[in-house]
Amino acid sequence: MANPLFRLCLISMAVLLHFNFSLSVKEDDTVLLPLKAQIISSGSVPNKLSFHHNVSLTVTLTVGTPPQSVTMVLDTGSELSWLHCKKTPGTPNSFDPTHSSSYSPIPCYSPTCRIRTRDFTVPVSCDARKLCHAVLSYADGSSAEGNLAGDTFRYGESTSSVLPGMIFGCMDSGWSSNPDEDSRTTGLIGMNRGSLSFVSQMGFSKFSYCISGSDSSGVLVFGEAKLPWLRPLNYTPLVKISLPLPYFDRVAYTVELEGIKVSGKILSLPKSIFVPDHTGAGQTMVDSGTQFSFLLGPVYAALKKEFSEQVRGILRPLGEVDFVFQGAMDVCYRVEMSRNVLPELPAVTLIFRGAEMVVAAERLMYRVPGMVRGNDWVYCMTFGNSDLIGMEAYVIGHHHQQNMWMEFDIANSRVGLAEVRCDLASQRLGL
Incomplete structure (x- = not known):
């Protein structure tokens, strides 16, 4: 994973930034997550998730069917979310797509793997299995490589917290400038304004977070945060x-x-x-x-x-x-x-x-x-x-x-x- 101290990324990937999907989350809902992940209904902020921070901000979700727990770096500077995908048995902090019945790799002939944009400018690339090939390179020298895929993400226990068909990168190789930090996380959750970002795929037009300065906690909110004790922004x-x-x-x-x-x-x-x-x-x-x-x-x-x-x-x-x-x-x-x-x-x-x-x-x-x-x-x-x-x-x-x-x-x-x-x-x- 890229060193988060100065992670400005230069991403190259063949991928479409317009696609169709359906989610059970509505725009007028609010998702509150703890930057460590659990969903706890709380008044007017039902969609909340706690998080943890040290060098990186991290949030815990589940991916796949049956669900596998993953810890992802929260990154408003990136678009595509991605996970380390298990290459060998026993690999820690990774997602194993072979154990998920809802995992769907994207073929290189799919429209999702064709359109070129500013962020993804490399022509369509196919691997030996005719799957959409993805390469992410960062300014600090770290990199990740794998395939574009779709799977079900969950951020809580309710049915509204189930996000089917989320597009992400399933990365099976790469190198990092910060291996200690990298070993504690499974991947990265992209939160910028691009069409492939996590918040865009969820269908929310607003999100918030708050990072504690006294401990390693935080809270992430998807949707409107209607909090009477919050000062006017x-x-x-x-x-x-x-x-x-x-x-x-x-x-x-x-x-x-x-x-x-x-x-x-x-x-x-x-x-x-x-x-x-x-x-x-x-x-x-x-x-x-x-x-x-x-x-x-x-x-x-x-x-x-x-x-x-x-x-x-x-x-x-x-x-x-x-x-x-x-x-x-x-x-x-x-x-x-x-x-x-x-x-x-x-x-x-x-x-x-x-x-x-x-x-x-x-x-x-x-x-x-x-x-x-x-x-x-x-x-x-x-x-x-x-x-x-x-x-x-x-x-x-x-x-x-x-x-x-x-x-x-x-x-x-x-x-x-x-x-x-x-x-x-x-x-x-x-x-």
Whole structure:
């Protein structure tokens, strides 16, 4: 599976993005899932599922007939959902299609395997069995390969939670840049606006999630979340570009980033620096499949300079010029192990059109695992330099979405957000 720290994917596959299927879920229903999966009816939010998060956000569903449990990374930056398919007996964290009577591989002559789109541009490909061949490649060097197929997914015990004929990739080979994380999951659940995404196939035009910052829990809601205790959301519109551009992902959740401020001081940057250029490079994507957030080089440099100046005398710089965490983050400091909490730090605010996202406290600094200097921990700021890892985009990762109610309103082309205690939200929803 792709490293979720900076998983911007380049996908090549022969596949149709228009198909017919019937689901028992209605648009006016609400599905509430725990980002670990169980469905618990709760007032006006019947469709809910809890989830778990560490490096990735993961949700547990079942697939096939009889059902097999799978754990999938929740990824708003991807379209096609896919599973590791069992290649040899005893393979952990995999789906075995030979034990599912509802599994249906898609032949390469099927219309589902023919239409070319921006995401799937490779001509139709057949394997030796005349099945639709799929290859997914990610920017961090990881990959997955297999076949396109359909099967029944379930996210709960009720009949309305049964989703027959869901299209996904059944991957039987690949390699990963993060094998430890990969070994704990069965695959990936794609949640962008493309026709093959999980939410599109379900027939919902809206979904939400809330990620706790105090523990590893969360909640995922399909449909309308009518919650009296939820603060009114601030909405920012999705960017629409009608012309096909080589570096612009038209089915991503692309929002308008207008500026950044550090403790109330707005970085002195031209607004044009946040606007995609003539190639589409420079879009700002809300991506649950990426852990941290990334800024293009000039913006990252400006943030680094201002933040460093404001924490002078509060934090002690690491002082190692060549140290770069995860290949993209070099604003790092030494913090005494004896400290129970970080000192009070200036917040970094992302200014979107119509909404703001405040990044403070534990969301702003991250302790590098296993890194010790004398009696100090090593902490790095949780923004990375996109230029250092070859990304031509701004990416808002799930770490900065903690304790925010995040609503993806596909019907109205907007993303809503509001600060909330997500651990309490999960409790109120019975998860």
